[in-house]
Amino acid sequence: MANHQFDFSENKVSRKTLAQQVEEKIIDLLITNKMKPGDKLPPELELVDMLGVSRPVMREAISSLESLGIVKRKTRDGTYFTEKISSKPFSAMLSLMSGNIEAIIEARMTLELGLVTFAAEKMSENELDQLQATIQAIEESKDDNYGEHDLKFHQIIAQSVANPILQGMMDSLHLTHAKVNTRIKFREKEKTVEHHLAIYDALKNRDSVRAYQEMYNHLTFVREKVLQTEE
CATH class of the missing domain: 1.20.120.530 (GntR ligand-binding domain-like)
Known part of the structure; x- marks a missing residue:
C-alpha cells in the first residue's frame, strides 16, 4: 500500500462532535487538492490511526458523507470520493454545517x-x-x-x-x-x-x-x- 503524503497529525480531532470533525478533515483533502474526485480514500484503519478516533466514529462520518453523495463505498474495494463531487459543492458545505x-x-x-x-x-x-x-x-x-x-x-x-x-x-x-x-x-x-x-x-x-x-x-x-x- 502506498504511503499517503497528507498529514493529519498537527491537529487530531477533539472529542467534541467527533464524527462531524472527521467529515471536515476528509472533505479538507478535496479542498486542499490533496485528493481529487474519484480518488480512493485510505483504508479505514489507516484513517482511524491518522485522526486518532475510534472505528465507530469513522464509520459514522463515512456514512454521513455517503448520504450526502460525497463518497461512495464499493464492496470489497474500499471508499472513493464520487467522480462528480466537484459538481456538488453545496453537499460538501452541508456536511460541514450538518450540526x-x-x-x-x-x-x-x-x-x-x-x-x-x-x-x-x-x-x-x-x-x-x-x-x-x-x-x-x-x-x-x-x-x-x-x-x-x-x-x-x-x-x-x-x-x-x-x-x-x-x-x-x-x-x-x-x-x-x-x-x-x-x-x-x-x-x-x-x-x-x-x-x-x-x-x-x-x-x-x-x-x-x-x-x-x-x-x-x-x-x-x-x-x-x-x-x-x-x-
Missing part, C-alpha cells in the same frame, strides 16, 4: 421561497396532480408517519422549475430532511395538510405571490417547531 439545524432551515426557506414563485409559472398539470396525491397520502397516513409524503411534496415543487442549479442545491438540502424531521417531537397533521393545500391551490391558480406567502407561512411554522425543540 447547525437553524442554518439548514434558513437555507431551505431561502431556496424554496424562490422556487415556489417559479413553480407557479412552470408547474404542469401532471405535477399538480402529483402534489395533490401527496396531500391525500398525508391525510391518510397513520401514527403521524408522513415524512416521506411531506418530502415528496417539496421535491415535486423543486423539480417543476427544471433548473439544474437550483435542483442540485435543493437535492442536497432535502438530504437533511430526515435529520430535521427527527427534531419534531409533536406533529400536527391537520396543520401540514392545511398548509400544503393552500400552497397547492396557489400553484394551481398560477398565483406566484400567494404561493410565496403560503410557503412562507408553512416553512415558518416548521422552523419555529424545530427550533422550539432545540431550546
Whole structure:
C-alpha cells in the first residue's frame, strides 16, 4: 500500500462532535487538492490511526458523507470520493454545517421561497396532480408517519422549475430532511395538510405571490417547531 503524503497529525480531532470533525478533515483533502474526485480514500484503519478516533466514529462520518453523495463505498474495494463531487459543492458545505439545524432551515426557506414563485409559472398539470396525491397520502397516513409524503411534496415543487442549479442545491438540502424531521417531537397533521393545500391551490391558480406567502407561512411554522425543540 502506498504511503499517503497528507498529514493529519498537527491537529487530531477533539472529542467534541467527533464524527462531524472527521467529515471536515476528509472533505479538507478535496479542498486542499490533496485528493481529487474519484480518488480512493485510505483504508479505514489507516484513517482511524491518522485522526486518532475510534472505528465507530469513522464509520459514522463515512456514512454521513455517503448520504450526502460525497463518497461512495464499493464492496470489497474500499471508499472513493464520487467522480462528480466537484459538481456538488453545496453537499460538501452541508456536511460541514450538518450540526447547525437553524442554518439548514434558513437555507431551505431561502431556496424554496424562490422556487415556489417559479413553480407557479412552470408547474404542469401532471405535477399538480402529483402534489395533490401527496396531500391525500398525508391525510391518510397513520401514527403521524408522513415524512416521506411531506418530502415528496417539496421535491415535486423543486423539480417543476427544471433548473439544474437550483435542483442540485435543493437535492442536497432535502438530504437533511430526515435529520430535521427527527427534531419534531409533536406533529400536527391537520396543520401540514392545511398548509400544503393552500400552497397547492396557489400553484394551481398560477398565483406566484400567494404561493410565496403560503410557503412562507408553512416553512415558518416548521422552523419555529424545530427550533422550539432545540431550546
